[in-house]
Amino acid sequence: xxxxxxxxxxxxxSLAETEALAAALAALxxxxxxxxxxxxxxxxxxALARAFIRHAAGDPALEVPSPTFTLVQTYDTPRxxxxxxxxxxxxxxxxxxxxxxxxxxxxITLVEWPGRLGALRPADALLVTLRTVPGDDEARRVTLSGWxxxxx
Numbered sequence: 196x197x198x199x200x201x202x203x204x205x206x207x208x209s210l211a212e213t214e215a216l217a218a219a220l221a222a223l224x225x226x227x228x229x230x231x232x233x234x235x236x237x238x239x240x241x242a243l244a245r246a247f248i249r250h251a252a253g254d255p256a257l258e259v260p261s262p263t264f265t266l267v268q269t270y271d272t273p274r275x276x277x278x279x280x281x282x283x284x285x286x287x288x289x290x291x292x293x294x295x296x297x298x299x300x301x302x303i304t305l306v307e308w309p310g311r312l313g314a315l316r317p318a319d320a321l322l323v324t325l326r327t328v329p330g331d332d333e334a335r336r337v338t339l340s341g342w343x344x345x346x347x
Contacts, residue, residue, distance in 0.1 A: 221247045233324045235326070276302035279307075280296075282306060282308040282309070282311040321339065324340075
């Protein structure tokens with residue numbers, strides 16, 4: 196049985212809780228899905244993406260470097276390819292064609308800094324917003340929106 200992700204607007208008290216959310220999302224994700232990871236620097240976007248990819252691949256020890264400099268990393272998983280984009284260094288949607296954006300849509304796509312997608316932002320994406328919690332270095336507030344009927 197697949198554990199459902201936490202309801203929108205809850206606090207994740209530790210990295211382990213963030214990883215549990217990522218595992219639940221990976222279990223629900225299907226080819227063609229886009230998951231947009233939004234939040235400021237240090238909010239936990241890369242940690243969530245890393246745990247998602249490891250769970251989707253079925254390999255908890257898989258090396259998952261941040262694509263900050265490569266801009267995109269692709270992983271072959273039993274669920275199909277997972278493309279992890281970090282758009283921090285991308286000027287806008289025009290640069291995405293060179294990064295294989297159109298082809299990536301057939302797999303599962305994780306996007307950090309989704310505000311840089313512009314008009315390429317998938318309307319049916321799951322938006323995962325992460326924020327730090329003042330006074331608690333480990334905790335993150337997470338809000339999920341999208342995927343109607345799939346997160347219940």
